[in-house]
């Protein structure tokens with residue numbers, strides 16, 4: 210097990226708890242009856258923005274180049290996840306995935322290796338305008354764009370970068386490249402709450418699905434406080450003052466967003482109540498950090514190092530078995546509302562959201 214330059218200990222999953230033996234099963238099952246089907250891979254810790262709820266102003270400490278998974282290693286692990294572990298959807302994230310110049314190569318390699326598996330990115334869309342078509346050609350199927358406000362000054366304050374116009378160009382390029390639906394994710398913050406109506410109006414005009422996300426205690430500056438976060442219900446009250454919202458529930462049990470039709474539909478708006486309406490009991494995610502460690506939960510600092518195994522010659526089944534062990538020990542839930550909750554050492558940008 211290695212320690213990386215983020216100051217984060219990589220711990221084996223079995224250090225602290227007695228866990229029941231894992232039954233024979235090829236999939237990524239855990240002790241609480243869940244099966245992971247959705248793989249999120251962080252491919253870099255670097256980012257073009259510095260959102261206050263995520264990154265420190267100076268950015269995250271750089272991961273030494275040799276500790277980052279290469280394109281070929283990412284493609285190999287995706288292949289193992291799909292062919293040996295039952296993964297059915299793959300999402301590239303970060304940091305900002307567009308920072309990697311080889312993103313098109315990674316997507317094209319995965320398209321060849323696991324045809325038919327949806328490949329998505331979560332991106333801030335800075336610079337996407339120049340790459341959306343190439344990514345579509347490489348086989349990318351879905352794009353989720355993070356955008357919290359359509360007000361330039363607020364955007365610059367929240368992200369510490371004046372890049373709103375680049376993001377909006379990216380959104381339009383994603384639509385033009387044929388990604389459907391383009392979804393927008395917005396983190397709920399007190400300073401942007403009164404812009405929520407404008408953001409939804411803009412998304413309705415653009416024919417884009419908007420989902421709000423409750424802010425989680427995953428900021429690098431550790432400023433999150435339960436008392437300061439905007440709960441889903443407060444947002445619903447604000448949106449209901451302008452729109453008629455009719456609840457339609459979740460798309461399926463593994464989808465975290467609760468949804469409402471807006472003014473009779475067909476447009477919808479979603480809310481991911483990660484804190485106040487936790488969906489941990491239905492979680493179907495497994496995560497790989499940019500350094501190649503498996504993380505079974507955003508909030509657990511326990512990580513299992515696949516990169517070391519991969520580089521020392523492990524075969525696909527050996528990698529799969531390590532991954533299964535990591536997921537078997539997944540926690541029941543994040544416990545944000547418990548008295549002894551401790552935020553994880555890695556921030557959102559260092560895990561991959």
Ligand code: SAM
Nearest residue numbers: 263303304305331332333355424425427557562
């Ligand atoms: N840079 C890309 C982006 O912003 O879309 C991908 C990485 S970012 C860490 C992934 C998602 O995590 C984004 O939608 C972002 O808004 C969200 N996020 C970051 N910090 C968060 C926090 N503290 N609570 C909730 N969501 C957060």
Ligand code: SF4
Nearest residue numbers: 256260263264304333
């Ligand atoms: Fe960068 Fe995304 Fe984090 Fe914003 S949320 S700082 S865009 S990684």
